[in-house]
Amino acid sequence: MKKHIPNIITLLNLLSGLIACIYAFDDNIQMAFFWVCIGIFFDYWDGFVARILNVKSEMGLQLDSLADMVTSGVVPGLVVYKMLANIQENQEIYNLTPETYYMGVVPYLGFIITLGAAHRLAKFNIDTRQTDSFIGLPTPGNALFILSLPMIINTTSSEFLINTISNPYVLVVISLLSAYIMNAELPLFSLKIKPNNLGAFKLQLVFIILSIVLLIALKYIAIPLIILLYIFLSIGKNLSTSKA
Incomplete structure (x- = not known):
């Protein structure tokens, strides 16, 4: 029975990510952020419990990455998609029109983060160098970075921060840099x-x-x-x- 305990914790990570997705679709970013944090909490403890119980397994490794793909891959990409898609009042400031923006591909560029996370997780599973350290930013850290952006917008009184983070060009650049830093040959x-x-x-x-x-x-x-x-x-x- 004990060999299933870490996998159950991993599945709770996945469940947290799914709940976060629902809240992100409803533009409730605060609750999405909360559930991503819960998922990352489970993500930390599943490996710890597996080591304590001495029940580490190949299945657990794969299941962990699949859960992370949702919680730390799909959710941050979806949040940036929603941020880009919800930019309406600032269209004229950024020289955007519905034809070039909403009917185009710009909002979908947020999913570059999801693609970068998928590549990083697949590489992590076959990279024997990442046992005691990381190469590239781990997906949970990247997810926290991304989801903190709308939280800052909702809680800060700084017009500079709000305008900077709300800028679609800045969001697209952040998405590109996010995918890059997760897969960069950078020891952490x-x-x-x-x-x-x-x-x-x-x-x-x-x-x-x-x-x-x-x-x-x-x-x-x-x-x-x-x-x-x-x-x-x-x-x-x-x-x-x-x-x-």
Whole structure:
């Protein structure tokens, strides 16, 4: 029976992603964000439980990626699609017309994120280098980055942030960069910390502390900053390692 426990947790991740999709279709981004966070929570614990129970399996690995494909692949692509499709009042500002925009392909460019996530997850399953660290931004981190954007729009009073994030050109560029960074040959440090050897995880501890401070101070605005901090700290670690 215990071998099925991690897979049940993984399926709860998938269920969370499906619920998030429904809320995204209804333009309830706050609830979509909430359910993606729940899904990512399950995504973290399924692997942890599998290791604790010593029941890691090939099926669990594949099922995990299939669940992530929905929660961290389909949902962020759908959210950007909805953001692009809902831009109506700013058509004239961006020189857009219904013929060139809504009847065109622009909103569907948000699904570039989904395609990038699918490629990353497939590559992850066959890449033996990503056992203790990551190469390219993991899909859950990318999903949090993307879903934080509409949350920032809904909660900030900064006209600059609202106008910047609402700009369709910016959203398309973010979608392209998102797909790229998930699949880039960029080593990123793992966030797994072993309590019996905290000294070897100073970078992870610093990152976690800074992330908590940013979240308390900036709330949703902190999320994209945390993802960028993660990337830049990893680049710094890679450069220092190569020089050593």
